[in-house]
Amino acid sequence: MSFNKLTHNDKNLLWHNFNISKKQRAEIKKQKPCIIWFTGLSGSGKSTLGNLLEKRLYELGYHTYLLDGDNVRHGLSSDLGFNKKSRVENIRRVGEVAKLFVDSGSIVLAAFISPFLEDRQIVRDLVEKDEFIEIYVNVSLEVCEKRDPKGLYKKARAGEIDDFTGISSPYEKPIKPDINIRNDKIDINKNIDKIILYLKERGYLDA
Numbered sequence: 001m002s003f004n005k006l007t008h009n010d011k012n013l014l015w016h017n018f019n020i021s022k023k024q025r026a027e028i029k030k031q032k033p034c035i036i037w038f039t040g041l042s043g044s045g046k047s048t049l050g051n052l053l054e055k056r057l058y059e060l061g062y063h064t065y066l067l068d069g070d071n072v073r074h075g076l077s078s079d080l081g082f083n084k085k086s087r088v089e090n091i092r093r094v095g096e097v098a099k100l101f102v103d104s105g106s107i108v109l110a111a112f113i114s115p116f117l118e119d120r121q122i123v124r125d126l127v128e129k130d131e132f133i134e135i136y137v138n139v140s141l142e143v144c145e146k147r148d149p150k151g152l153y154k155k156a157r158a159g160e161i162d163d164f165t166g167i168s169s170p171y172e173k174p175i176k177p178d179i180n181i182r183n184d185k186i187d188i189n190k191n192i193d194k195i196i197l198y199l200k201e202r203g204y205l206d207a
Contacts, residue, residue, distance in 0.1 A: 025105030029063045032204040033102045035127060036195070038111040039120060039174065040137030041166050042152055043144035045183040046111040049137060052192050054109055062205060065101055067094055067110045083163055088119055095123035102127050107204065115171040130202075135195065136177035139184045141166045 026033050036053070038046040047068050054066045073080070076093055080086040091114050101108035114120050124132040144166070145153045156164035163169040179198055181191050199205050 022103045022105060025103070027105075029105050030206060031062050031105070031107060032130075033105050034107055034131045034133055034204055035098045035102060035123065036107065036109045036133045036135060037098075037114070037120065037123065038109070038135050038137055039114045039177075040139060040183075041141060041144045041171055042113055042164075043147040043149055044137040044139035045188070046113075046137050049135075049181065049183065049188065049191060049195075050109045050111040052188060053195055056192055056196060057107065060205070062107060063105070064107045064109060067098060067108060067112075069112045072112075082161075084116075084169070087163075088116070091116075091119040091123065095126050098123065099126045102131055113165050113171070115165045115169065117172040117175070120174070133178045133198075134174055135179045135181055136174045137181050137183050139182070143184045 022033065036050075038050050040046050047070075050066050050068065054064050057064050072090070072094060076097065077086075077090045080090050091112065094110060094112060098108045098110055114123075120134065124134070148154060152161060152164065153167065155161045156167040161168075165171045179195060181194070183191060196205075
């Protein structure tokens with residue numbers, strides 16, 4: 001499988017500047033756009049946290065969109081497998097989509113295992129310095145295996161799934177995540193409160 005990427009030197013491409021800016025789109029929404037990126041092992045609770053956070057933000061009147069790993073695989077990345085090259089391409093695509101949401105003035109939540117440090121850094125570099133918030137959903141492999149909501153760990157241990165993160169493929173923990181969430185011992189609503197407080201204190205809400 002090969003992925004062709006156009007270079008910025010392609011003579012047939014022209015970047016169009018539009019009348020309405022990201023700043024204007026954000027101002028009308030009364031928020032500061034950003035990517036809230038949940039990373040962690042399968043079964044750590046990334047999608048659950050993202051879903052509850054979006055619900056809370058919606059109730060508070062903010063404009064959001066949630067990108068979820070499994071959902072994206074049904075469309076945007078339906079042509080990709082799960083080997084390292086495909087995973088890297090999947091995160092690249094999601095990063096570009098998330099960047100468009102940020103440009104729209106929205107708060108985009110992204111729940112992806114995204115196991116490689118380099119890939120997460122690439123997404124961070126797509127937006128402004130304060131527009132990427134990395135949340136490490138910090139749950140041990142042992143706990144995730146006990147949860148195993150999709151039965152994937154069992155299949156990976158049996159050799160039925162190749163390149164499975166935490167078993168036959170590495171997970172590179174964030175070195176300095178913006179928020180560290182222990183999602184195994186703390187009530188999930190308290191974790192949502194922690195994220196909301198972070199967003200308020202740093203001016204992402206009521207901007």
